[in-house]
Amino acid sequence: MKNRNLLLMLLVVGCAVAFIAATSMAAGMPDVVKVYSPYKLKKGVVQFTHKKHVEEHKVACGECHHDDQGKPRNDLKEGDTVKKCFDCHNKPGELKGKKAKGKSKKEKLAYHANALHKNCIGCHKAYNKKNKTKAAPQKCSACHPKKKKK
Numbered sequence: 592m593k594n595r596n597l598l599l600m601l602l603v604v605g606c607a608v609a610f611i612a613a614t615s616m617a618a619g620m621p622d623v624v625k626v627y628s629p630y631k632l633k634k635g636v637v638q639f640t641h642k643k644h645v646e647e648h649k650v651a652c653g654e655c656h657h658d659d660q661g662k663p664r665n666d667l668k669e670g671d672t673v674k675k676c677f678d679c680h681n682k683p684g685e686l687k688g689k690k691a692k693g694k695s696k697k698e699k700l701a702y703h704a705n706a707l708h709k710n711c712i713g714c715h716k717a718y719n720k721k722n723k724t725k726a727a728p729q730k731c732s733a734c735h736p737k738k739k740k741k
């Protein structure tokens with residue numbers, strides 16, 4: 592008798608866990624997304640408030656996600672899967688300063704951090720200018736929190 596109750600309880604708990612897992616997967620919209628970067632970061636990991644950008648800042652999926660032609664993916668729905676930026680913008684790090692001199696827009700965009708910076712900071716700059724504010728972060732430290740000293 593005792594054993595059967597225990598089994599039943601385990602079954603109920605199991606179902607609840609499966610249900611929660613399924614619903615949160617369907618929601619598919621993680622709060623904070625760690626932008627995939629396969630290389631050793633010099634800067635701290637960027638905190639990117641994915642959900643807030645969609646829900647509070649009202650940014651459309653296609654402002655950031657696009658297809659292999661660079662065409663905005665405004666057909667995206669919550670729960671869809673997307674490619675990592677690094678799948679296409681697949682040179683590690685940032686090309687800037689002397690090294691970037693004479694390089695075409697396309698060559699620069701191949702670098703992961705150039706593409707991300709263009710997307711993130713590009714919009715923030717335009718937004719701040721338009722709304723006469725500094726609310727959208729442009730400073731390095733706002734997106735790259737200082738690494739803890741060892």
Ligand code: HEC
Nearest residue numbers: 626627644650651652655667668669671672673675676677
């Ligand atoms: C402001 C830019 C931005 C907007 C708007 C945006 N995303 Fe994203 N999203 C990103 C970035 C950056 C990543 C991380 C990609 C990477 O790791 O290379 C990401 C990751 C994802 C992931 C993968 C999550 C994970 O944990 O790996 C999914 C799924 C996704 N986005 C779906 C969406 C959908 C659906 C919308 C619209 C409702 C949307 N995104 C709107 C920038 C954005």
Ligand code: HEC
Nearest residue numbers: 655656658659660661674675676678679697706707709710
């Ligand atoms: C499936 C491949 C693919 C993925 C995944 C991808 N990109 Fe792109 N991206 C492209 C192509 C192709 C272009 C157009 C390149 C050109 O104009 O020469 C582009 C262009 C861009 C541009 C330039 C847009 C402009 O206004 O000139 C930015 C910025 C950018 N991508 C950022 C991102 C970010 C951020 C992510 C991840 C959220 C991402 N890309 C994911 C292929 C991709």
Ligand code: HEC
Nearest residue numbers: 637638639640643648650654710711714715718726727728
């Ligand atoms: C198309 C526009 C757009 C793009 C692209 C975009 N942002 Fe934002 N971001 C905003 C706006 C709007 C705010 C809110 C400003 C305010 O509070 O008034 C914001 C705010 C933020 C904040 C402050 C915390 C918060 O969520 O309010 C961080 C951090 C941030 N963005 C990081 C990023 C990163 C990292 C990327 C690139 C992966 C990115 N953003 C791309 C529009 C954008």
Ligand code: HEC
Nearest residue numbers: 626628632633634637684704707711712728729730731734
């Ligand atoms: C709006 C947010 C944002 C701002 C502002 C910003 N970055 Fe980034 N940065 C990113 C994102 C997103 C990536 C790509 C994801 C990653 O590599 O963690 C990145 C990547 C990098 C990288 C390559 C990865 C590494 O750690 O080696 C460097 C270097 C970098 N940023 C330097 C800077 C510097 C310097 C500034 C100020 C001039 C700056 N960033 C401002 C969002 C930002």
